[in-house]
Amino acid sequence: MASNWLGRWSALRRGGVLGINARNRNFVMRYNPRSKYPLVDDKLTTKRLAIEAGLAVPELYGVVRFQGELTHLDRLLNGRDSFVIKPAHGSGGDGVLVITDRRRGLFVKGDGRALTLREIEYFVSNILSGVHSLGGIPDAAMIEYRVRPSRLFESISYRGVPDIRLLIFRGIPVMAMVRLPTRASDGKANLHQGAVGVGIALATGITHHGVVRDAKIDDHPDFGTPLTGHLIPDWEALLAVGARCADLTGLGYCGVDLVIDEDLGPMMLEVNARPGLAIQIANQYGLEQRLRGIEAMTQLPRDIRERIALAEELDAASQPAPAALLPGGAGVAPRHER
Known part of the structure; x- marks a missing residue:
């Protein structure tokens, strides 16, 4: 061997x-x-x-840096039918959420599954806590333009x-x-x-x-x-x-x-x-x-x-x-x- x-x-x-x-x-x-x-x-x-x-980059719609800002997330996403949320210090694609559509107040992922605003808030809260960041340090959540391939x-x-x-x-x-x-x-x-x-x-x-x-x-x-x-x-x-x-x-x-x-x-x-x-x-x-x-x-x-x-x-x-x-x-x- x-x-x-x-x-x-x-x-x-x-x-x-x-x-x-x-x-x-x-x-x-x-x-x-x-x-x-x-x-x-x-x-x-x-x-x-x-x-x-x-250089061209996907447009940044907004940044959530603190847990207290989650109460404003609905306003930040208002009018956005598609977007990407990801950690500023992420690695390997962990902690990336892609929303492709919005129907009846729900956020639809690429696989067709729908999320509520509360679930989006929970996802962003995990990013802020460092769940997906390098070294597990507290992080910021970026909300960006979703690229159309x-x-x-x-x-x-x-x-x-x-x-x-x-x-x-x-x-x-x-x-x-x-x-x-x-x-x-x-x-x-x-x-x-x-x-x-x-x-x-x-x-x-x-x-x-x-x-x-x-x-x-x-x-x-x-x-x-x-x-x-x-x-x-x-x-x-x-x-x-x-x-x-x-x-x-x-x-x-x-x-x-x-x-x-x-x-x-x-x-x-x-x-x-x-x-x-x-x-x-x-x-x-x-x-x-x-x-x-x-x-x-x-x-x-x-x-x-x-x-x-x-x-x-x-x-x-x-x-x-x-x-x-x-x-x-x-x-x-x-x-x-x-």
């Missing part, structure tokens, strides 16, 4: 797969100053930075809003995937809840391999539709937003989450200082070689368009990883993709 594990780990290392410890030691700790963490761990702060930089995703996404994860290193996009909601993930685009991650070629914006719970798949588990060959719209614009987010947060190694609204186009959701590693399985190649290549560059382009061109050039030159990255991915992905 031990020899099999060691053999598999050796194969993963030869394939250039980056493990969690190496990620933390060589990239997160080295390139992400601790002083910058509050800029991304607090979604309200990240949103403010993005707005100041002229691009029609591109209708056949490969179950109810919710797909998002695109870009991994950025030293301002250069290095890997990408789209996370697709499933029935198992309850319509949420979170891998640890059962969503599908699909790799995207940086050079073309076209989807290829898929992964669900660390296992490689070719078709969406709910619809049976192929995951490969889908062209992500506004691809270069998305890459540009990712590169700009790295600049505005000052993080050398980060994950940027984006969505494509049917009417409003690309939007930035959040930035993560400790992005997970399942993106390697979705793309079927490891991060190590590409990260080391960028790390060795003494001069990197400052112009966003030049950075995107470099990212596309590096991606086009990449070779698929060996079978070591196929189902299982031992040691590759953390339990919670962040």
